[in-house]
Amino acid sequence: MSAVIDNHAPAHGHDSHDHGDHHGAPHGLMRWVTTTNHKDIGTMYLWFSFIMFLVGGVMALTIRAELFEPGLQIVSPEFFNTMTTYHGLIMVFGAIMPAFVGFANWLIPLMIGAPDMAFPRMNNWSFWLLPPAGILLMSSFLLPGGAAGVGWTMYAPLTSQMGPGMDTTIFAVHLLGMSSIMGSINIITTILNMRAPGMTMMKMPMFVWTWLITAYLLIAVMPVLAGAVTMTLTDRHFGTSFFNAAGGGDPVLYQHIFWFFGHPEVYIIAIPAFGVVSQVIPAFSRKPLFGYASMVYATSSIAILSFIVWAHHMYTVGMPVAGQLYFMYATMLIAVPTGVKVFNWVATMWKGSLTFETPMLFALGFLFLFTLGGFTGLVLSLVPVDVQLQDTYYVVAHFHYVMVAGALFSAFAGVYFWFPKWTGKMYDEKLGKIHFWLTLVFFNMIFFVQHFLGLAGMPRRIPDYNPQFTEFNQISTIGAFGFGLSQLLFLYILLKAIKSGKPAEQKQWDGADTLEWTHLPTPMPYHTFENPPTVK
Amino acid sequence: MIKKFGASIGSALLALHAGSAAAALQLNLTPGVTVGSHVAYDLHNLMMWIIVVIFVAVFAVMFWSVYAHRKSMGHKAANFHENTTVELLWTIVPIIILIFMAWPATKGLLMVRDTSNPDMTIKVTGYQWKWGYDYIKGEGEGISFLSQLSTPQDQIYGKEPKGEHYLLETDNHLVVPVGKKIRVLTTAADVIHSWFVPAFAVKQDAIPGFVRDTWFRAEKEGEYRGQCAELCGKDHGFMPIVVDVVSAEKYSAWVAEKKKEMAAAQDDPNKKWELAEMKARGEKVYAANCVACHQANGQGIKGSFPALDGSKMVTGPAEAHIDRVLNGKPGTAMAAFGKQLSDTDIAAAITYERNSWSNKTGNVVQPSDVKAARK
Ligand SMILES: [Cu+2]
Ligand SMILES: [Cu+2]
Numbered sequence: 001m002s003a004v005i006d007n008h009a010p011a012h013g014h015d016s017h018d019h020g021d022h023h024g025a026p027h028g029l030m031r032w033v034t035t036t037n038h039k040d041i042g043t044m045y046l047w048f049s050f051i052m053f054l055v056g057g058v059m060a061l062t063i064r065a066e067l068f069e070p071g072l073q074i075v076s077p078e079f080f081n082t083m084t085t086y087h088g089l090i091m092v093f094g095a096i097m098p099a100f101v102g103f104a105n106w107l108i109p110l111m112i113g114a115p116d117m118a119f120p121r122m123n124n125w126s127f128w129l130l131p132p133a134g135i136l137l138m139s140s141f142l143l144p145g146g147a148a149g150v151g152w153t154m155y156a157p158l159t160s161q162m163g164p165g166m167d168t169t170i171f172a173v174h175l176l177g178m179s180s181i182m183g184s185i186n187i188i189t190t191i192l193n194m195r196a197p198g199m200t201m202m203k204m205p206m207f208v209w210t211w212l213i214t215a216y217l218l219i220a221v222m223p224v225l226a227g228a229v230t231m232t233l234t235d236r237h238f239g240t241s242f243f244n245a246a247g248g249g250d251p252v253l254y255q256h257i258f259w260f261f262g263h264p265e266v267y268i269i270a271i272p273a274f275g276v277v278s279q280v281i282p283a284f285s286r287k288p289l290f291g292y293a294s295m296v297y298a299t300s301s302i303a304i305l306s307f308i309v310w311a312h313h314m315y316t317v318g319m320p321v322a323g324q325l326y327f328m329y330a331t332m333l334i335a336v337p338t339g340v341k342v343f344n345w346v347a348t349m350w351k352g353s354l355t356f357e358t359p360m361l362f363a364l365g366f367l368f369l370f371t372l373g374g375f376t377g378l379v380l381s382l383v384p385v386d387v388q389l390q391d392t393y394y395v396v397a398h399f400h401y402v403m404v405a406g407a408l409f410s411a412f413a414g415v416y417f418w419f420p421k422w423t424g425k426m427y428d429e430k431l432g433k434i435h436f437w438l439t440l441v442f443f444n445m446i447f448f449v450q451h452f453l454g455l456a457g458m459p460r461r462i463p464d465y466n467p468q469f470t471e472f473n474q475i476s477t478i479g480a481f482g483f484g485l486s487q488l489l490f491l492y493i494l495l496k497a498i499k500s501g502k503p504a505e506q507k508q509w510d511g512a513d514t515l516e517w518t519h520l521p522t523p524m525p526y527h528t529f530e531n532p533p534t535v536k
Numbered sequence: 537m538i539k540k541f542g543a544s545i546g547s548a549l550l551a552l553h554a555g556s557a558a559a560a561l562q563l564n565l566t567p568g569v570t571v572g573s574h575v576a577y578d579l580h581n582l583m584m585w586i587i588v589v590i591f592v593a594v595f596a597v598m599f600w601s602v603y604a605h606r607k608s609m610g611h612k613a614a615n616f617h618e619n620t621t622v623e624l625l626w627t628i629v630p631i632i633i634l635i636f637m638a639w640p641a642t643k644g645l646l647m648v649r650d651t652s653n654p655d656m657t658i659k660v661t662g663y664q665w666k667w668g669y670d671y672i673k674g675e676g677e678g679i680s681f682l683s684q685l686s687t688p689q690d691q692i693y694g695k696e697p698k699g700e701h702y703l704l705e706t707d708n709h710l711v712v713p714v715g716k717k718i719r720v721l722t723t724a725a726d727v728i729h730s731w732f733v734p735a736f737a738v739k740q741d742a743i744p745g746f747v748r749d750t751w752f753r754a755e756k757e758g759e760y761r762g763q764c765a766e767l768c769g770k771d772h773g774f775m776p777i778v779v780d781v782v783s784a785e786k787y788s789a790w791v792a793e794k795k796k797e798m799a800a801a802q803d804d805p806n807k808k809w810e811l812a813e814m815k816a817r818g819e820k821v822y823a824a825n826c827v828a829c830h831q832a833n834g835q836g837i838k839g840s841f842p843a844l845d846g847s848k849m850v851t852g853p854a855e856a857h858i859d860r861v862l863n864g865k866p867g868t869a870m871a872a873f874g875k876q877l878s879d880t881d882i883a884a885a886i887t888y889e890r891n892s893w894s895n896k897t898g899n900v901v902q903p904s905d906v907k908a909a910r911k
Binding site for chain 1: 561562563564565566572573575576579580583584587590591594595597598601602605606607608611612613614615616617618619622623626627630631634637638641642644645646648649691692693694698700701702703704722726727728730732734737738739740741743744745746748749750762763764765766767768769770771772773774837838839840866867868869
């Protein structure tokens with residue numbers, strides 16, 4: 001970014017380097033329960049999301065284990081359906097979204113020179129809604145009839161046939177939505193009101209911009225999702241017929257409402273990921289982000305377009321051809337701003353002075369594979385092709401390229417990038433690189449072959465399949481177990497660094513230029529920027 | 537375990553290698569036998585070429601950078617960070633490329649969506665978990681049957697080797713004449729299903745309470761297979777579709793045969809049945825329509841599908857039992873079987889339930905009882 005930093009402003013804060021030692025800060029467990037410190041809360045978000053990532057991962061492995069060969073070997077079809085459902089819900093709402101909120105909490109105040117988030121108590125509450133939501137979600141498995149096997153999209157009227165596990169899931173979605181909305185209000189207010197003198201909007205680091213836009217998206221669509229699941233709830237228990245044709249409703253209405261949330265949701269996940277990558281690539285190119293302004297406009301147009309393309313998930317419901325044409329054109333249009341972003345990142349690297357530490361590797365992995373996922377999205381946008389591919393493994397491959405190689409890779413890049421700043425300890429670079437390469441190879445092993453399964457017509461969400469699909473499913477399953485194990489290496493790298501990592505430098509990455517690197521010591525004090533820095 | 541995995545990697549790689557020869561591993565869309573499938577196939581190929589070219593171009597630049605602009609090669613960073621001309625260029629050029637893609641997609645779509653002037657119309661109904669076919673217009677009008685998975689459970693649970701068409705085989709095939717435009721109306725009785733046959737490029741959601749349409753005109757005789765594509769509950773993965781496309785003569789012969797069969801299967805609605813013969817018939821009806829949920833032992837699946845063995849309704853007065861089977865229970869997986877099954881079949885299933893496992897009512901429910909309960 002282009003902000004010029006006033007280096008005379010002294011690094012601020014208290015003398016203590018250990019959060020726990022901060023005067024007045026409670027010790028032990030209560031510190032975490034009652035904390036209003038954006039750093040503590042950011043840390044909790046990140047650990048929560050990592051735990052959920054492991055839980056959702058075990059579910060993914062259950063799915064892949066059952067699909068290792070034709071026939072039913074490990075789980076029953078009902079249980080298989082619950083695995084696909086909760087794998088999706090947990091990864092989207094429990095892992096990826098909280099991970100980026102964790103980054104937002106840690107970084108937004110630091111990047112704009114604010115002492116904390118605008119509403120620290122609400123911040124605490126936003127986080128502490130998550131564990132009960134997670135527990136409620138998982139408790140579905142213990143209820144009579146088991147958890148709901150309806151897919152993360154929870155289409156009506158299948159939801160009406162489920163047991164009480166459906167209701168706990170709906171309440172969990174409500175809690176998660178409340179948490180997101182409060183978090184978003186906090187983020188927007190912080191960014192708009194708490195910037196240090198001189199930090200104009202167009203000087204904000206790209207990561208801050210992406211979160212500002214994402215927070216607006218969240219406020220716009222989380223209530224829509226809440227509406228959809230609430231209507232499901234009243235259809236189930238209170239005699240309404242929103243989605244029941246026999247009572248004058250329409251099951252397809254549910255899909256419209258869900259995807260009006262669902263498509264922006266894709267960008268709620270992707271846009272902060274863009275933000276992280278937009279910090280990492282310039283830092284390791286030692287060159288400012290190319291086309292900063294066009295990046296802001298591109299991100300905003302993606303956000304706006306995301307509201308008008310939802311029915312591309314519904315090409316086969318039988319909408320009029322004019323509707324299909326409209327949604328096809330609008331969807332294709334998203335490729336333009338997305339392309340601008342990719343070109344900007346490549347141009348940032350062009351004629352830079354590149355090095356390839358772990359964060360940069362993950363950012364490049366993101367760039368390469370996210371673009372691939374974007375292209376398969378373009379293929380799916382064309383109605384005649386989508387009719388063949390909708391609800392097949394091609395779609396599964398497509399959205400995992402966007403969600404895993406996109407969002408997850410970017411989150412890994414972010415963790416490796418800021419870990420030294422956050423903890424004051426350096427991770428093991430060699431192990432980090434091994435983590436990257438394992439993740440990259442196994443990721444492609446899982447998902448690249450799924451394109452072929454989809455092209456050949458294998459539907460998604462089936463526990464068993466015709467032997468013609470065996471080979472690719474086996475490759476995919478082996479890749480999945482490799483991928484899962486590689487993430488334990490990630491955990492090991494983090495724990496090792498926390499325990500015995502070498503001390504990190506103030507500016508661990510010489511190309512990094514945002515306030516947390518230029519103005520704050522490593523490790524950071526518990527409170528930062530109590531007096532705002534001046535940004536020129 | 538590890539050995540097994542290793543062996544599978546080996547076999548998978550081998551199979552990949554032999555892919556082109558064995559034709560076992562499909563790497564592209566099926567070329568198919570309908571206009572729709574050709575449109576999809578060609579459009580997809582076109583897209584792949586365009587994508588490959590753009591992808592290679594963009595990432596050639598990136599990898600060149602990765603190679604040539606490394607710090608370790610002593611490259612010093614330039615400081616440019618804006619250029620209006622290139623930024624305009626890479627906004628406008630993609631738009632032009634998109635228009636180039638949208639054109640054939642639009643043309644293809646308009647062609648594919650034209651369901652006018654069909655030679656025949658068939659209604660497809662999705663049930664949990666089977667398909668119902670009603671020939672409602674054209675040659676074969678009036679034919680109506682259910683079609684469900686015919687793969688034996690022993691194959692699914694690995695007690696028997698799996699056949700070639702494992703999970704993609706049905707007891708009754710949909711039969712249509714070659715070269716005729718078949719309009720397909722889709723609907724469903726319980727939840728949303730989706731009728732998907734890749735070789736026809738037909739995938740149309742079947743939505744309860746609504747009727748949607750699509751069509752196909754198969755160019756080649758043959759057997760074409762597909763399956764339900766929308767998650768519809770427990771046995772979503774077990775409701776395949778088989779379509780036989782046959783010559784006009786063969787089709788006429790099939791129609792005649794099917795009509796005869798249906799006439800023969802007509803039961804005398806006033807016949808009085810004995811317990812033993814009704815129960816024997818009921819066992820078959822139950823096996824075809826009820827086991828998926830209530831299970832062969834009548835115990836159901838705890839929490840999802842109730843046990844009929846010892847159930848109050850099944851051992852209580854017959855009226856309530858008849859009503860439940862005829863009309864189902866809205867909002868649950870218990871469908872209204874009155875729409876699918878004949879009076880005799882319903883009477884048989886009910887009689888079977890009332891006299892099986894530990895249920896010993898001794899009642900014989902007669903077809904006339906069911907008829908009287910229908911309104
Ligand atoms: Cu979408
Ligand atoms: Cu189905």
